[in-house]
Amino acid sequence: MIIRPDTEGDDEAIRQITEAAFAGQPYSSQTEARIIDRLRSEDALTLSLVAEEEGEIIGHIAFSPVTIAPFAVGWYGLGPVAVRPDRQGHGTGSALVRRGLDMLRKAGASGCVLAGDPAFYGRFGFRNEPALVYEGCAPQFFMALPLSGALVSGTVTYHPAFGAE
Numbered sequence: 001m002i003i004r005p006d007t008e009g010d011d012e013a014i015r016q017i018t019e020a021a022f023a024g025q026p027y028s029s030q031t032e033a034r035i036i037d038r039l040r041s042e043d044a045l046t047l048s049l050v051a052e053e054e055g056e057i058i059g060h061i062a063f064s065p066v067t068i069a070p071f072a073v074g075w076y077g078l079g080p081v082a083v084r085p086d087r088q089g090h091g092t093g094s095a096l097v098r099r100g101l102d103m104l105r106k107a108g109a110s111g112c113v114l115a116g117d118p119a120f121y122g123r124f125g126f127r128n129e130p131a132l133v134y135e136g137c138a139p140q141f142f143m144a145l146p147l148s149g150a151l152v153s154g155t156v157t158y159h160p161a162f163g164a165e
């Protein structure tokens with residue numbers, strides 16, 4: 001399995017994997033594939049990595065800029081992340097998260113936030129941070145990981161693509 005930045009022509013596979021992974025999940029808005037498409041078309045897909053196995057894409061992760069008011073720069077939102085249902089539970093999702101964070105860190109990012117399950121994301125160092133407020137999510141599922149420097153406080157806003165319907 002290799003992890004690489006997406007290239008032209010990967011879009012349809014990313015869409016299919018994202019739709020299949022989120023299908024029927026109670027916490028899903030079923031808009032995740034459209035969010036990725038809109039981030040791409042609005043030049044807000046900071047980092048888009050695919051996991052490839054024997055020439056087939058089996059997973060994908062997206063990172064996009066977030067704003068944290070009153071003032072913080074260099075923070076990104078993780079997600080959506082998806083692994084093809086028949087390949088879940090074999091380390092692909094973790095590898096995508098780790099590689100993405102590593103690349104953000106090397107690029108000088110300040111930190112990363114996400115809305116997700118602490119049982120999964122805690123292993124990468126994400127912690128629930130009450131000082132960071134994201135109105136789209138129950139507080140216990142909103143987490144942050146500083147990548148350089150200190151944790152910041154404030155209100156987090158994702159790219160408008162996350163309001164896609």
Ligand SMILES: CC(C)(COP(=O)(O)OP(=O)(O)OC[C@H]1O[C@@H](n2cnc3c(N)ncnc32)[C@H](O)[C@@H]1OP(=O)(O)O)[C@@H](O)C(=O)NCCC(=O)NCCS
Nearest residue numbers: 021022081082083088089090091092093094115116117120
């Ligand atoms: C979440 C997801 C990307 C993880 O990818 P993966 O390749 O299955 O993950 P890994 O094999 O690296 O890690 C598996 C671990 O994650 C846990 N896990 C997988 N999906 C999880 C979920 N939705 N919530 C909490 N934990 C989850 C597994 O229980 C396992 O835990 P363990 O190592 O303690 O046994 C994948 O399961 C998926 O696509 N799920 C559907 C879409 C989704 O929920 N995306 C994330 C939204 S926040």
